[in-house]
Amino acid sequence: MRILFVYPDINVKGGALSYHIGIGSLSAVLKKAGHETALQYLYGDYNISPLINKIKQFNPELIAVTTVSFQYKYIRRMLSEIKQFRLFTICGGPHVSLAPWELERSEGLDAVCIGEGEYPLLELVNNLQNGDDITKIQNVWVKKDGQIFTNPNRPLIAELDSLPFGDRELFSYQEVINSDYDRAIFMCSRGCPYSCAYCCNSGLRKLQDGRYVRFRSIDNVLAEIKEVVSKYKVKSVYLNDDVFTEDYKYVSDFCRKFKSEINYPFEINTRVEFMTEDMVSNLKDAGCYRVAMGIEQGDEDFRKKILNRRMSNEKIEKAFILVKNAGIKTKSFNIVGFPFETYDIHMETVNINRKVQPNSLVVYIFEPYPGTPLYDMCIKNNFIKEDSGERDFISRTDTTLDMPQFSRKQILNCYRNFAWRVYWKKSLKKALLHKAYYSKYGEFLIRLLSPFKKIVQKFAMD
Ligand code: B12
Numbered sequence: 101m102r103i104l105f106v107y108p109d110i111n112v113k114g115g116a117l118s119y120h121i122g123i124g125s126l127s128a129v130l131k132k133a134g135h136e137t138a139l140q141y142l143y144g145d146y147n148i149s150p151l152i153n154k155i156k157q158f159n160p161e162l163i164a165v166t167t168v169s170f171q172y173k174y175i176r177r178m179l180s181e182i183k184q185f186r187l188f189t190i191c192g193g194p195h196v197s198l199a200p201w202e203l204e205r206s207e208g209l210d211a212v213c214i215g216e217g218e219y220p221l222l223e224l225v226n227n228l229q230n231g232d233d234i235t236k237i238q239n240v241w242v243k244k245d246g247q248i249f250t251n252p253n254r255p256l257i258a259e260l261d262s263l264p265f266g267d268r269e270l271f272s273y274q275e276v277i278n279s280d281y282d283r284a285i286f287m288c289s290r291g292c293p294y295s296c297a298y299c300c301n302s303g304l305r306k307l308q309d310g311r312y313v314r315f316r317s318i319d320n321v322l323a324e325i326k327e328v329v330s331k332y333k334v335k336s337v338y339l340n341d342d343v344f345t346e347d348y349k350y351v352s353d354f355c356r357k358f359k360s361e362i363n364y365p366f367e368i369n370t371r372v373e374f375m376t377e378d379m380v381s382n383l384k385d386a387g388c389y390r391v392a393m394g395i396e397q398g399d400e401d402f403r404k405k406i407l408n409r410r411m412s413n414e415k416i417e418k419a420f421i422l423v424k425n426a427g428i429k430t431k432s433f434n435i436v437g438f439p440f441e442t443y444d445i446h447m448e449t450v451n452i453n454r455k456v457q458p459n460s461l462v463v464y465i466f467e468p469y470p471g472t473p474l475y476d477m478c479i480k481n482n483f484i485k486e487d488s489g490e491r492d493f494i495s496r497t498d499t500t501l502d503m504p505q506f507s508r509k510q511i512l513n514c515y516r517n518f519a520w521r522v523y524w525k526k527s528l529k530k531a532l533l534h535k536a537y538y539s540k541y542g543e544f545l546i547r548l549l550s551p552f553k554k555i556v557q558k559f560a561m562d
Pocket residue numbers: 107108109110112113118119120121122123125126163164165166167168169170171190191192193194195213215216217218221287290291292298299300301340341342469470495496
């Protein structure tokens with residue numbers, strides 16, 4: 101059967117194309133079973149002409165769309181615009197997994213997949229091909245003649261090594277690498293051991309039985325990395341796991357083998373709790389050049405009560421110092437505009453970043469995701485309305501919350517001035533570059549400077 105995947109990545113900040121690990125895995129499983137797949141990557145402004153052309157050219161029998169919450173307004177529009185082709189359509193991914201009611205509300209949508217999609221999608225495709233019943237597939241809800249058929253979910257995939265490597269050929273993968281600073285992205289694990297109140301992991305972990313955090317074997321990950329770096333021109337590797345360092349033994353074995361068998365510069369995401377001297381020295385020895393850690397909010401009490409993040413400020417400061425002292429660059433993730441946050445509480449995020457002086461930082465405006473405790477908090481307190489997310493703007497650069505104690509104007513102001521406030525006393529150059537990036541004209545500047553973006557990045561991150 102011919103399956104056309106759609107990766108909507110509309111109005112996102114930063115100007116880099118990305119590989120979608122979930123679609124890569126779904127496509128690899130379908131291809132292995134003998135099906136034919138293609139991809140339509142929707143990037144930039146909303147424009148579905150490339151999708152219409154692809155449908156005409158590839159003549160798919162099924163359209164398979166991945167969803168995050170911000171993209172869903174575009175996806176709903178897109179589904180109703182391609183309804184004319186009368187193709188079977190299914191959505192999967194974190195948004196519909198936690199908001200499966202979208203099936204009922206979305207014209208032109210025939211099914212949603214809840215949770216991990218490899219085997220549910222394969223079963224759906226096989227059943228459609230063979231003319232078998234499609235209303236009883238675990239994890240798949242189907243809309244047929246106006247009726248919704250719901251189904252229970254199967255357990256999580258226990259052995260990640262049993263899956264084929266992701267299908268990067270589906271993407272113009274060299275182009276993706278080039279646009280993302282010559283990095284190739286991988287994941288050694290699925291799931292996250294924590295349940296931060298704003299993150300989908302808090303809801304996704306409840307959907308399917310089985311162990312939520314699972315690691316692939318080191319040999320399996322290294323074999324995939326070797327295959328990718330031999331096929332494509334890659335300068336560095338990004339291990340984009342939610343938390344790469346959960347298991348010390350895994351990390352130390354990984355680092356040893358990675359250094360002897362691959363030896364590329366690499367970067368990871370982690371939590372401050374795991375940054376011990378031994379962990380950091382293993383990472384450094386293996387060629388880790390950057391560690392990204394979430395601070396998200398700098399007020400210890402607020403962070404614990406509202407965000408369910410229980411690390412102390414002291415732990416955060418120590419972790420950043422430890423990593424920096426080892427000669428590894430640090431990057432902090434930060435969010436502004438949480439429910440019940442105030443200007444003063446936000447300034448604690450500025451203060452802690454000022455203290456730790458990460459080599460680079462990222463700041464976002466809070467986006468409420470259905471299925472998370474903070475989304476429910478927003479609804480309960482009337483901070484968001486049903487259609488709050490429908491307005492057009494670049495993802496996570498504006499707020500959809502309407503709160504008496506922290507106005508939209510204040511939130512935007514805090515967002516735009518955040519990096520400036522963190523850096524201006526220490527590095528005017530870095531402060532100015534970040535100020536421009538986060539200004540009203542940031543996205544325009546990114547597009548304008550995109551041919552020189554590697555040089556700009558070097559300046560901004562030192
Ligand atoms: C790696 C990652 C990225 C990478 C790569 C993108 C990707 N998804 O591969 C990058 C950095 C590019 C990225 C970008 C963004 N991300 Co991100 N990202 C992640 C992260 C850490 C892991 C995702 C992953 O690869 N998991 C492993 C794969 C195998 O799982 P998966 O992608 O979920 O796919 C499986 C199922 O969901 C399902 N499935 C998915 N799509 C489909 C489609 C069909 C038809 C079917 C049947 C099944 C199906 O089957 C797949 C295989 O089992 C998650 C956190 C998490 N733990 O999920 C956040 C996460 C997905 N990201 C998130 C966000 C918000 C974003 C951005 C919007 C941020 C931004 N403003 O730029 C963009 C949006 C990109 C987009 N248009 O989709 C949110 C989404 C929340 C939400 N409800 O919207 C998450 C959940 C984190 C969070 N805060 O909760 N991200």
